[in-house]
Amino acid sequence: MTTDAPTAAFPTLEDWQHWTLVMGLAQQMLLESWADSWKAGTPAPGLKMPQAPDPMALMSAGADAWSKGLEAWGQMLGSMAEAGLAKDKRFAAPEWRDHPVYDTIRQSYLAISDQLMKSVDQADGLDEEARQRLRFVTKGVIDAMSPSNFALTNPEVLKATLESRGENLLNGLRHMLDDMKAGQLSQVPKGAYEVGRNLATTPGKVVHETPLYQLIHYAPTTKSVLETPLVVFPPWINRYYILDLTPEKSFVRWCVDNGISLFMVSWKSADETLRDITLDDYVLRGQVDAIDTVRDLLGVEAVHTIGYCVAGTTLAATLALLAARGEAAKVASATYFTAQVDFSEAGDLKLFLGDETMALLGQLSAETGLIDGRVMAATFNQLRGRDLVWNYVVNNYLLGKEPPPFDLLHWNGDVTNLPAGWHRDYLETLYKANKLVEAGGIVVDGTPIDLSRIETPLYIQAGREDHIAPPQSVWKIMDHVPGDKRFVLAGSGHIAGVVNPPSAGKYQHWINEGDPKTLEQFVEGATEVKGSWWPDWLAWLRRQAPAEVPATGARVPGKGKRKAIEDAPGRYVRTR
Template sequence: MSSDTATPTFPTLEDWQHWTLVMGRAQQMLMETWAESLKAGEPVPGVKPAAIQADPMAFLTAGAEAWSKGLQAWGQLLEQTQAAAEKKDKRFAAPEWHDNPVFDTIRQSYLAISDQLLKGVETVEGLDEAAHQRLRFATKAFVDAMSPSNFALTNPQVLKKTLDTRGDNLLAGLRHMLDDIRAGQLTQTAKGAFEVGRNLATTPGKVIKETPLYQLIQYTPVTDKVLTTPLIIFPPWINRFYILDLTPEKSFVRWCVEQGISLFMVSWKSADESLKDTGLDDYVLRGQIDAIDTVRDLLGVESAHVIGYCVAGTTLAATLAYLAAKGEAAKVKSATFFTAQVDFAHAGDLKLFLGDETMALLDQLTADSGTLDGRYMAATFNLLRGRDLIWNYVVNNYMLGEEPAPFDLLHWNSDVTNLPAGWHRNYLETLYEGNKLAECGGISVAGTPIDLTQVETPCFIQAGREDHIAPPESVWKIMDHFRGPKRFVLAGSGHIAGVVNPPSAGKYQYWVNEGEVASLDEFVEGATEHKGSWWPDWLSWLRSQDPSEVPATGARQPGGGKLKAIEDAPGRYVRTR
């Protein structure tokens, strides 16, 4: 070798001893986890015996075969192209991806192949739109999974970290992975950083009613006077309500109270066997209408404002139609819909999970308890954004061995609730797949046929421009069904950030169109953009429905009326897994 060429350094005896220790410790961790699973009656950690095929060897080798085939396919694709593509992508933010010729070639090749594959989907002939949508989703999932950043040997950050820590990152990552397998859930935020009632869901209030289905929270006023007409929020029963009451600076609940609104929140109970037979009638009659009647009676008012978020908004539409059919529409002064769908003709990627295989899996998962473990729903939503909500954490937690950063939104995202299995399946088959709510008389509540065109309640409808769960074109369909006065607002960002966007943050934007428009395209074409949060626009609209105020005394204080305080907000239902 020439004098200016560095002589390669060979591993010393100490190096060999160290890496032998690393591999031995890894093997020990795996064996300990396996032993614990055997004691729990689970031959495979986190997997119940019923889920394993009759041939155990086939089960054990299935993952390895899939991995091998994926790598083989990836290698073949690399050989087919040398095209380069430049994209801004946080997966390749590390300088090594650009500065090192080897990794720069890998990155550019991958991006070029990704483009080629995704564009190729659009050229496939002989498929209907539903099949095309499934192919797009599957191709994107494959492309994201096969990113070179997801593999230790083709990720320069992982290689560097492994050398710098002498393999400690891999042991830490293995420990994280085994912990997640035990928990049956991917860790997305720092453990212990957040706690409901300590630094989340801290807006002062009291639980003033408890039923087998929900707790009703009344929040403590902070203004001398409050709006005469109270507001009741119905969050989705598939999530915890405190998405609207995160840290104080992000809390929609706290902000509403500060604006002088008499505010009530429904906190749904996470389903157990006592709720396994719960269905649409229960959520409409013994949930939403019961809460509305409770608040009306408590405060001595004729009507209440209501908000329905996501699936609770879908149910709220059925509630409004039921009240209209019964001649009781006056119980609701106005209705606000956050990213809610009533017509599922354009429902987005979630419709990809409605096939016979999905329904059969649901039956298998819920056969014993009659409830669906919320972790399966969380996994489904993570799949919709696999690059950000799955692979990002595989690299950070398992390969780099890092702890995820504290993030209140992702703590909420991981705080799952269980669902009544029968109602969940009915919701998917009847509403998502069958689109029966959009049909006149397509569904009934307590024997009363539902007709959305009979709803004349003033409505505020919010959609997120980048919403992948409730696409704006799907949310817009509410405008086509309800007959009453409606205001549509298109917010920047998606299903969560588009809703949880306090004015103090100064983020994103929203669009309104004061003209008469017949479609979302027409709305967008003539819309006016406003910077920041849409919350003040909604508040102005809400006050226009009834601007009158009353002193914040007596029953306007939690426990000050005929319903006495049961416990402090946020209550025990939101803490029950």
């Protein structure tokens, strides 16, 4: 009798010796990691020595779990129909379709996933907020339970294990232990990037420093520059160099090459000296201080400003404060990158504002008064768990590979610590209570904040696929701030929608020269323009203040009344 099914050769003595060695090395790595963590006085999560188990109980529990698991899979495989081919990179390997077992597993998983998501949408008795939260949690569970995430149900992992004779699993264990020691998942190879070497390399000088931030002045590359300089406020929850990545992607370099006198705020990662700072500090001793410093340095009446994400929210408070004090003329224009002032439709981050989450943040910061930046990074990664978590679990831990180099993901993992009190106040007052859009809802330095007093010209950019600051949320600035405003909808999301240089020729943006009253009206009457929105913004900026001056004297970093403290990118961006 013959069969087409392949037969496995019986393991030789050499095979048994090799796999025994692999298991021994894995055990040794685990024990060494456990011992090192205990020596340091901080046992790594998951490496604490458990109580001595009952072997029979373990065997019984394991057998029961396997039995139930196989029974469940049998029911699912027998009852689920063909789910259809899905364009899903998790199942890109040909075995997922060519091998009948893996094909059935894939089809069943996709069918079950689809049914679970439909059940959330069809569930009765839920308000929209509860449904949104359930939808997010369900999607997270579905992504976590993908058969691609487990060695025994991923054909690529099994193939790699056989071909490398287990080396992939040893390498993966080594990667996992290194990540546990560092406290965060690796998304780029160690040493691939370094700030000042191949990131944040645009020439400039730190010309002003406070306990809260450093101010970088970039060197001009044109003979003349716009007379009105530009001050950029990045989010304090991230490093500023998202706007100065590699030279090809750098918004900073592009601005300088287009004749803009550019200044960048580099926030200090919070330490215990900053644990008690508040909104007043970020507005007065941050944004207002930087604006006044640049005005004084260059001898100009006004500056242009940019506020990215949360710094844009704060910039709205700053503009309202200046307007209330009769000092609105200090700012010639304000540009918002994916920034929100009205949080009534703030997107998926609102799902992390429950009482349990707030209590956990309180526990994590009780001793230091700080939120470890790795907590924030993990939160943002969860918003795109399939791409930013499970993709790397499979690649790094199961396949044992190094992740590919990607400058944006290096920045994503270069975390900053936050003052816990201010962070909680931001979430409670703005995200949950939505106080910024109430006249007098918040007070800065004794002055009630009223956004309706802002008459500064605004350029408002939103990302069509932004899951952190959804376009419908960003649009709401249009409803609360009077005066001249230009809204532009960019392709892609919170980062790629902003960091999209014209030379890349990627994505598109939409403009509407009419007078739309809602985002829906804007989209309905919009014109699609291929490529980056940066040139549209530059043309708008030049219209606000077209005058130019020679790029000499104080326009050169360190040549004016404020001498250079150190070269860009400065110390603050390198501190954890």
